[in-house]
Amino acid sequence: MSKRNLSEKIKLQSYNDMFGEDENTEIVVQEQIKDVALSELYTFKNHPFKVSDDAKMEEMVESVKQYGILVPAIARERVEGGYELISGHRRHHAATLAGLETMPVMIKDCSDDEATVIMVDANIQREDISISEKAKAYRMKYDAMKHQGMAGGVTLDEMSETAGESSKTIQRLICLSNLSDEYLELIDSKKLGIAQGIDLSHIPEEHREVVLKVMKDMGLIINMEQSARIKNASKEGLFSEQWLREILNYKKPVVRxxxxxxxxxxxxxxxxxxxxxxxxxxxxxxxxxxxxxxxx
Structure with a gap:
């Protein structure tokens, strides 16, 4: 396969590109639209975006009951049978709750990496996406594009242009994807800052596990100064659970x-x-x- 930029190959960089009115948009991958039984549609492997039964889902279900699925989902055939959803997981869930048996699906013939790029681009600009979802999605797209032989900097620049976020922001989010789900939940709930998460993403996993254990034991969350010290101590071979407990117990004297x-x-x-x-x-x-x- 050519090592060209996936965005150039697919010519399908965003949700608007998929369903916009630009007649000049070129779609290289083969496709067809047909009604597919909901039971034959399977979740995309490691799909990073959550499907929640919240108020927005309730609104979508009511819309589906009244109007049906207006915008086709995107899927590809599975070797095991049925279809793997690339985009449209929320529509699929809404259709299920609305009592539908089938939904319109655009069937594409595409590789794993091409499917990953489409999946991320179709969802990444939604307003209700959490930090953890973005981190995981950007990591998946970054790895998919790297598989095509693109240099890291070029990949980040292309992702920045597509997503409308700076390459530095995307790079920081990709770093966060190294953290466990438990850490990401702390970041999503704003208990742990992104800066602290970035620092922890640069230390070995076994050290991160110790930090999480000690934070739980002591009932606290590390601040930016502490996360920077932890990162440096880990790098210099000074990190240990005892050392960590000592610095977290240290109280600065009050300056009067x-x-x-x-x-x-x-x-x-x-x-x-x-x-x-x-x-x-x-x-x-x-x-x-x-x-x-x-x-x-």
């Missing part, structure tokens, strides 16, 4: 600072007195106060 406004100082000290003179008098008075046991 007392500031007098100008009018209050003027009520006690002559205008020609220097700051050093004023400080000396205050310290002397405090020493006398301390000598009396801190009593007035």
């Amino acid at each position: 600072k007392v500031v007098f406004n100008q009018s209050r100082l003027d009520s006690y000290f002559e205008p020609n007195m220097t700051n050093e003179d004023i400080e000396g008098i205050i310290v002397k008075l405090l020493d006398e106060w301390k000598a009396k046991g801190g009593r007035g």
Whole structure:
């Protein structure tokens, strides 16, 4: 297979490209649209996007009951029989809940990598996608495009152009995909920051497991300063569970600072007195106060 950019090969970079009105859009892969029994449609392998029974799904079910499935799903034939859904998992679920037996499907003849690119591009710009879903989806598309022989930087640039996000953001999200689902759930719920997640993505999995265990034991979530220290300690061979517990137990001393406004100082000290003179008098008075046991 040619090592050309998948986006150039498929000419199908977004959901709008699939169902837009541009007559010049070229689709290289073979396709046909037909009604397929819902029971013959199977979930895409490692599909990263969640299908939830939420308010939006309820609205979709009501729409399906009234109008049917207006936009065909996308699928490809399975060697085992039936079809693998590439795009349209939410429509398939809504059709099931609405009591339909079949739904319109665009059948495509495409490779694993081509199917992955289409699947991600068809979903990635939805507004309700979580950080973990984006991270997993971008990782799948990145790996699929890399299989075609594209250099990492070029792949990120192409993904950035398609998704409308900076290549740096996409790269950071891909890093997050190294984390376990438990970590990603913490990030999705905003308990753990993305920056901390990025730091943890660069340490070995066994160290991440220790961090998760200690956070649970101590009932806390690491901050940015702590995650940076953990990353450096892991890199330098200093990381251990004992070391981690010590730095998480460390409490910074409270920095105390007392500031007098100008009018209050003027009520006690002559205008020609220097700051050093004023400080000396205050310290002397405090020493006398301390000598009396801190009593007035």
